[in-house]
Amino acid sequence: MDRNAQKQYNKQAMKAKVLIILPSDKFLHRQILEGILAYGSKRGPWQFHFETGDRYEQGLGKGRRWGCTGIIAMVREAKQLAELIGTKIPAVFINPPVMKNAKGRKPPQWATFVTRDQENVGTTAAEYFLSRGYRNFAFVGTPCSEPAEWCERRLYGFRRRLLGEGLNCFSFSASSPEVASDFDKESIELIAWLKSLPPQTALYAPWDRRALQIIGLCLDAGISVPGSIAILGTDNDEVLCESVSPSLSSIALDGCTAGTLCAQLLDAHMRGLKVEPLVDLAFPRIATRQSTDEMQVPDAFLAKALALVRKDLSVTHTIAELASAVGISKRTLEMKANLILGTTLKAEIDRIRLNEAVRLISNTNMSMQSIAERCGFCCASHLNTRFKTIFGHNPSVFRYQPPK
CATH class of the missing domain: 3.40.50.2300 (Response regulator)
Incomplete structure (x- = not known):
């Protein structure tokens, strides 16, 4: 110019x-x-x-x-x-x-x-819960008699992703518009519904304020969060998310x-x-806090192996080393992963490393080399290659850029 x-x-x-x-x-x-x-x-x-x-x-x-x-x-x-x-x-x-x-x-x-893409927001919630081993799911929409379109689209994306895995989700609906517009009345129905959910249910609320209501009702009803019900909100309003105990995990829309x-x-x-x-x-991106801070794996050996991986991602374990550490054969451990997770153990470990890399890229100013080393990749170039293969983009796409 x-x-x-x-x-x-x-x-x-x-x-x-x-x-x-x-x-x-x-x-x-x-x-x-x-x-x-x-x-x-x-x-x-x-x-x-x-x-x-x-x-x-x-x-x-x-x-x-x-x-x-x-x-x-x-x-x-x-x-x-x-x-x-x-x-x-x-x-x-x-x-x-x-x-x-x-x-x-x-x-x-x-x-x-x-x-x-509101459906993608719902899909992100489903993938997050699936990656943490959940098999029971629930959804609570906006507290009104006529749900907003964005809420319906998020539910659609959430449910569609679960159906792709042969899974379904429970969805709360108030008994009448009158109940839906009065939280005192709605809360009675909500508590009864929450108590009816199976143990270890992953619940998605497409708005942080709604998720906070659900946490409050769970505490009132003596329902453990995240032990019995894990709860994920949306917007990542940090003041609200940190104002409750357990603190609320949430999808950040930047x-x-x-x-x-x-x-x-x-x-x-x-x-x-x-x-x-x-x-x-x-x-x-998802900010994980206490309300979802558990991994649901219904097998003690596999759960222990994955816990060893998560304990220090910078350490590269072979499948044989993990199997030896938990006391079973390599073949048995691999079969358990295929049966329970629906994927190979190697692929699951790779997914865990990549998810942690996404979290660090999105929430910190760490260099790509430091993130690569923290997550068990040999170098930034290797991390970049894996991102392009899995996501189709460079890692920098996930880096939050504050307004200048």
């Missing part, structure tokens, strides 16, 4: 006036806003007008009078989406609703739809990164650059 072009670019950035329509009642939404504001401060600083969506008409009217040059919005109704698109102002829409009579899902050239991405896309639109019409938010 030459000097004159750079000056024009900076001038446009300074003039950016961005209307943000975003609910602020959830931790994830506040993270998204944080990412947007951080990017705008660095680029401009941009000027912002913020609306939660409760006073939508005033927000759009204000934006027009104000000379709005860009929009980032999360709206719930197709009518609102259509009106915003109709302004022809460069825009980024987060998880937009489906518009009636729309030709496909692609937005016009001045807008981008950024969507979260809202700050999503907000930064939305701001980058809008920036490109406002500069007249070609932008992808549809962008997916990828790679949810």
Whole structure:
């Protein structure tokens, strides 16, 4: 970019006036806003007008009078989406609703739809529990009489992944809309339902606040967490997750990164650059805490062998060494793994190492070489090769990038 072009670019950035329509009642939404504001401060600083969506008409009217040059919005109704698109102002829409009579899902050239694959979030929860040896599963959705679409999609992804293993899950439903809208009444039914679940059940709640309710009810009813029921939430609101005992494991959706991405896309639109019409938010990660901190393996020999592996992943054990340590033959140990885990012991050990590598990449600033050594890979290059083979991406894809 030459000097004159750079000056024009900076001038446009300074003039950016961005209307943000975003609910602020959830931790994830506040993270998204944080990412947007951080990017705008660095680029401009941009000027912002913020609306939660409760006073939508005033927000759009204000934006027009104000000379709005860009929009980032999360709206719930197709009518609102259509009106915003109709302004022809460069825009980024987060998880937009489906518009009636729309030709496909692609937005016009001045807008981008950024969507979260909600089914993938549910699938991630199922794979997490499967990897920890669970064979009994349950799901508790949002505490309302009419479940939100995102909740239903997460349940679908959760259940579909389990069905792929020949497994099913119990799903809680209140007896009536009246009960569903009154937690005092619903809690009575929930406790009875929780008590009816088989021992060692893995329960997924697609929202941290709901998961906290379930932990509280389990404690009230004398149900051990995670001994009898392991509980996983979603959003990884760290204040909430650490506010209970046992602390809550949760799927982190990295809202700050999503907000930064939305701001980058809008920036490109406002500069007249070609932008992808549809962008997916990828790679949810899981923060393991006490509420799921157990591995369910119904065989003492195999459980002991896997415990030895997990004790220090930097130590490379052969199958023969593990078998000798637990007191059975190599062949017997391998047969137990195939029968109980549905895979080879070598593949299970590799999966454990890779999962720990993903956790360290996502949650720490450790170098790839240090992570490779910690997880039992000979070097960063070997780790990189395994990631490409298993995930189809470099390890750096999983690295959390805070907004700058």
